Amino acid sequence: MLRADEHRRERVATVVTRSAGGGVATFQVLGPQGELIGTVVREKALRGRGLRTRWTVTQPGGPEMVGYKGRIVWWFVWWLGAALVALVRSFSAVNGDGQKT
Structure with a gap:
C-alpha cells in the first residue's frame, strides 16, 4: 500500500498480485x-522474450x-x-601465487 502522508492515514494506491508463475x-x-490505475507485468530474464x-x-x-533491467x-x-x-584464478592455483619465501 502506498500512503500519502507520514502518519499513514491517506491511501494513494494498492498493488495486488493477480498471478505469478512460470x-x-x-x-x-x-x-x-479500488479503481484500476494500471497493470504491471514482470517477465523474468530468459523466459521467451529475451535475455x-x-x-x-x-x-x-x-x-x-x-x-x-x-x-x-x-x-x-x-x-x-x-x-x-x-581462468586467471585457475591458472594461479595451478602455478602457485608467485611469492618468494
Missing part, C-alpha cells in the same frame, strides 16, 4: 476507491510502456569478465 508475474495497481527482465506497464486507455552490452561484458577472472 517466470511471469502480473500485478494490478488500484486507486484509493533481460522485462517490465510492461499498461494504463486503462493509455499506451503500453516497456522497460528492461540492465543493458545487454554490460551483461556480455560481465560474463566475459567473470570467465576471465575464473
Whole structure:
C-alpha cells in the first residue's frame, strides 16, 4: 500500500498480485476507491522474450510502456569478465601465487 502522508492515514494506491508463475508475474495497481490505475507485468530474464527482465506497464486507455533491467552490452561484458577472472584464478592455483619465501 502506498500512503500519502507520514502518519499513514491517506491511501494513494494498492498493488495486488493477480498471478505469478512460470517466470511471469502480473500485478494490478488500484486507486484509493479500488479503481484500476494500471497493470504491471514482470517477465523474468530468459523466459521467451529475451535475455533481460522485462517490465510492461499498461494504463486503462493509455499506451503500453516497456522497460528492461540492465543493458545487454554490460551483461556480455560481465560474463566475459567473470570467465576471465575464473581462468586467471585457475591458472594461479595451478602455478602457485608467485611469492618468494
